[in-house]
Amino acid sequence: MSETVKVACIQMNVSVCLKHDNIQRALQMAEKAVSREAELLVFPEVFSTGFCYERIEELAEDVPGPTIDALCDFSKEHGCILAGSIIERREKDTTNKKDQTPSQYNLGFCIESGKLAGSHRKVQLYGPEKEYFASGGSIGPIKLKKHDLSVGLIVCNELRYPEIARKLAVEGADIFVSSAEIPDFYAHPWRIMSISRAIENQLPHVACNRVGRGKRTIYPGGSLIADGWGRILEEAGSEETVLIGEIDLDKAKEIKQKGSILQNLRTDLY
Template identity: 30%
Template sequence: MRASLIQIAVDEDESVESRRRRVASLVRDQAGADLVVLPELWTTGAFAFEEFGNEAEPLEGPTHEVMAKAASDAGVWLHAGSVPERAPDGTLYNTSLFFSPSGELAASYRKIHRFGFDKGEAVLMGRGEDLVTVRLPETTVGVATCYDLRFPELFRGLVDAGAETLVIPAGWPERRRAHWTLLARARAVENQAFVLACGTAGTHARVPQAGHSIVVDPWGEVLAEAGAGEEILTVEFDPGKVAVTREQFPALKDRVL
């Protein structure tokens, strides 16, 4: 299975509409991949809090339209990262969009753990409630977003729902990059699953981003890792390794809680 993680640099001088067109072109360039992954809140920047309300869109808004066509044109499964969604009742959510190779919306995920403590996303956006998995021909994908990475119980829930590959778009800050790598590997090891974690590059609202998108196998080995700048990280991996790992070292069977 071939996956491409598009580590987008969010430039504050680039309009959201221009970035949508540019990213759609990058997705189309990945024709031949099985799965393409974009980062969290790449339309606005994860730390550009004041832009969330300004750029919020309905679930089937402009990003949905552009990314659905890009997925269909490329013939790929596309995790299109997340956008600030404005629900019909006016509530904002950090919502991921997952498209099939025909351009259909296969799933959406509203981020459960909102970052910021008593400011930013934590107070501006509503909390999602549902765990989301998507069945691809080769593997079942469990979906999480950025700060979710710090909460292992969410990933246990995804594994219980059948997840074998964990896909995590993020806008992770550079100052905590060591945690990004550590937690991605930990989630892979403890769940005996592949982890595909796609971050952003550049600077969001004066917050330098970590970049360093990463793909980790079920033993915790890093298969590929990006640098700090905009980059497309492409990796081939065998989803069958999940079942083999879980059979050879059946730790999940010994769970008590």
């Protein structure tokens, strides 16, 4: 019998700046996911706050902090893995008065069985994010105990840079997980890129986007789960939902071997 992992995209609406409400909503939807035996749950980008720029310093958290603690408690209770991103408070160098770097990071996280297994500070910021977030300085997969998986965590705009996914794959990622807040005008490219990153690296991809209406745009959802050939296993519409899919890990390894993309890289040329 093949080894499988059941995954879930928590495709939720996000109420900007209302952290408590968002966390409660996220955990309610996560309850539905684990009741259907999901083991790996993915939330949208900055799901607990949205891009609340007007109160960003107030809502930013140390890690560990309230949001991560709540997720760790849930993960411990249900023995599951949780991934997504939040606004992290950055410790500034108070001795350097010339330091104009923003006081926050967009922090991707991966929690396993009640503990923070790893994190990733978003390195490719988009538009106004550059005014409010510092850029991360490292890229690498996060190692999990369950199924001996290594997760390549991608935060929203980073999906537009195939070099990030490739670096994660070369360094041993078994599966891509992307956490996004993509607006309607970019929904089509995001879908194509989500599938492309899977095909380019012969790896499964769990891509989670938010839904709902923001101040200036609509978020269309469209979360998807694809295998390493880019075949869609499950795909959501534009409504709030818990998208469940199953990834066959033995087939994932087989696809990676048959594709042989990573083995045939010409690192002498590129």
